[in-house]
Amino acid sequence: MTTQRLxxxxxxxxxxxxxxxxxxxxxxxxEAGTPVAAANLHLxxxxxxxxxxxxxESLQQLAARITQPAFTLxxxxxxxxxxxxxxxxxxxxxxxxxxxxxxxxxxxxARHGCAQSAQPFHPHVTLLRHATQRIVLPPRGFHWQMxxxxxxxxxxxxxxxxxxxxxxxxxPLTSA
Ligand code: 2AM
Numbered sequence: 001m002t003t004q005r006l007x008x009x010x011x012x013x014x015x016x017x018x019x020x021x022x023x024x025x026x027x028x029x030x031e032a033g034t035p036v037a038a039a040n041l042h043l044x045x046x047x048x049x050x051x052x053x054x055x056x057e058s059l060q061q062l063a064a065r066i067t068q069p070a071f072t073l074x075x076x077x078x079x080x081x082x083x084x085x086x087x088x089x090x091x092x093x094x095x096x097x098x099x100x101x102x103x104x105x106x107x108x109x110a111r112h113g114c115a116q117s118a119q120p121f122h123p124h125v126t127l128l129r130h131a132t133q134r135i136v137l138p139p140r141g142f143h144w145q146m147x148x149x150x151x152x153x154x155x156x157x158x159x160x161x162x163x164x165x166x167x168x169x170x171x172p173l174t175s176a
Contacts, residue, residue: 001052004168005156008045008063008105010073010098010148011167012125017041019144020075020089024127027138033087033131040165043073043125045098045151046105048114055112056168060153062108063171070173071097075125076143085132088124089144097173098123101151149173 012020017038024035048059077090091098102121110116153168 003050003052004056006048006051006056006168007154007156008048008109009152009154009165010043010045011150011152011154011170012041012043013146014038016144016146020125020127023138023142028087028128028135032133032135033085033128035128036126037162040163041125041127042154042165043123045102045123046109046114046116048109051114055114056153059108059112059114060169063105063151063153063169066101066104066171068101068104068173069097070147070149070175071095073098073146073148074143075146076140078127078137078142079124080131080135080137082132082135085128085130086124086126087128087131087135087137088126090122090124094123098148101173105151149175 020041021038073095074091075089077092078088079090080087099121102123106116106121150170150172152170154165155168157164157166
């Protein structure tokens with residue numbers, strides 16, 4: 001049976017992706033790690049792994065029934081996880097709406113056999129991969145704000161040495 005590697009995510013608006021790429025170039029040395037392509041910058045809500053068509057359709061139906069309010073996300077934190085080699089941007093205070101949405105999607109995924117990490121959910125946008133050496137993080141004071149008005153199901157494809165993310169479906173969050 002054919003499967004796709006899928007995850008639920010918040011997409012970042014293209015202008016924000018460009019701002020983050022510029023900030024990354026200004027603040028990290030080229031040898032710090034492998035930069036994630038601008039179009040691939042996103043915040044994962046729930047990772048599903050390899051999913052067959054039937055499971056995908058069930059999870060899409062459940063996603064379409066979610067009624068959660070839109071929320072504001074402040075990207076004002078950064079960190080380095082040396083073991084997976086990830087440099088990330090995140091929020092000092094994750095909005096409750098984000099945590100609720102991720103928690104719901106992760107629970108639905110788990111009920112459909114998509115194993116969820118035992119680690120607590122730490123919302124983040126991965127900026128660099130293969131960042132296993134010591135990293136000097138930029139001083140605090142950076143801050144980007146975005147309105148999360150929708151969420152998406154994305155697929156991850158690896159071909160010709162590159163990872164590409166493609167949006168499979170999107171659903172709106174309700175306006176306040
Ligand atoms: P990362 O950015 O922290 O690596 C697509 O691969 C997205 O799913 C990425 O945002 C990635 O998170 C996340 N992801 C990949 N494998 C994962 C896993 N085993 N558990 C949780 N998230 C994962």
